[in-house]
Amino acid sequence: MADLFTVEITDVPLDVPARTEAFPRQAQTTGAVVSFVGYVRGEGIQAMALEHYPGMTESSIRDTMDSAARRWPVQAASVVHRVGTLSPGDPIVWVAVASAHRAAAFSACDFIMDYLKVSAPLWKREQSLDGSWSWTEAKSADEDRAERWGWQKQGRVSA
Amino acid sequence: MEVQLFARLRELAGAESISVTPVPASVAALRKKIAAEASPELREALEDPNVFCAVNKRVVGDEHPVADGDEVGFFPPMTGG
Numbered sequence: 001m002a003d004l005f006t007v008e009i010t011d012v013p014l015d016v017p018a019r020t021e022a023f024p025r026q027a028q029t030t031g032a033v034v035s036f037v038g039y040v041r042g043e044g045i046q047a048m049a050l051e052h053y054p055g056m057t058e059s060s061i062r063d064t065m066d067s068a069a070r071r072w073p074v075q076a077a078s079v080v081h082r083v084g085t086l087s088p089g090d091p092i093v094w095v096a097v098a099s100a101h102r103a104a105a106f107s108a109c110d111f112i113m114d115y116l117k118v119s120a121p122l123w124k125r126e127q128s129l130d131g132s133w134s135w136t137e138a139k140s141a142d143e144d145r146a147e148r149w150g151w152q153k154q155g156r157v158s159a
Numbered sequence: 160m161e162v163q164l165f166a167r168l169r170e171l172a173g174a175e176s177i178s179v180t181p182v183p184a185s186v187a188a189l190r191k192k193i194a195a196e197a198s199p200e201l202r203e204a205l206e207d208p209n210v211f212c213a214v215n216k217r218v219v220g221d222e223h224p225v226a227d228g229d230e231v232g233f234f235p236p237m238t239g240g
Contacts, residue, residue: 050239053165053213053216081239093239113240116239120239120240123238135166135167135238138209138237138238
């Protein structure tokens with residue numbers, strides 16, 4: 001039987017239909033599968049490159065999925081996140097959640113994406129149309145979204 | 160101890176890790192020691208309160224202890240998803 005909670009960081013293009021097809025459902029009990037796909041927006045950029053902290057990125061996302069499963073009756077969850085070089089329109093992240101009912105599946109999927117944004121060690125660089133690369137700035141709106149779930153910023157204690 | 164640097168910090172250091180001996184007792188002391196020996200750009204980046212430290216793959220505060228054998232990494236705010 002397939003593992004019901006999986007995290008994968010990959011430099012291979014994300015095949016969303018294949019992932020969706022392979023996502024485990026339980027015929028007797030699963031009533032809802034909610035999935036989310038994030039794509040690279042092409043606004044003023046010609047490419048995006050992503051890097052991660054091998055091992056920690058996976059464990060951090062796995063912790064987030066475990067938190068979601070404590071809050072809602074999640075039957076299965078998968079996250080696949082791209083690293084490497086991507087082009088506008090490429091899928092960058094795919095999250096799927098299975099539950100008995102849609103409310104839990106929607107909420108858990110939303111929660112996993114919000115937490116992933118602020119707590120999974122992944123970093124983007126963008127290549128502008130003139131060819132130069134720059135690091136993407138973190139957005140405070142992402143922190144605001146995560147705080148809705150009670151997320152608290154960790155890390156350095158301010159002096 | 161080899162301290163790993165990620166993303167912009169790695170770029171500023173021109174290396175994926177920095178060797179630190181002897182190992183300071185806390186994250187704060189480690190941060191300070193690396194900054195003191197770094198280029199002005201890397202020093203400024205390390206002193207940014209938004210730069211995270213992970214010990215054994217968990218984000219920790221400046222007061223967290225470190226010891227030889229720990230896996231330590233510094234990195235800027237996450238921008239995945």
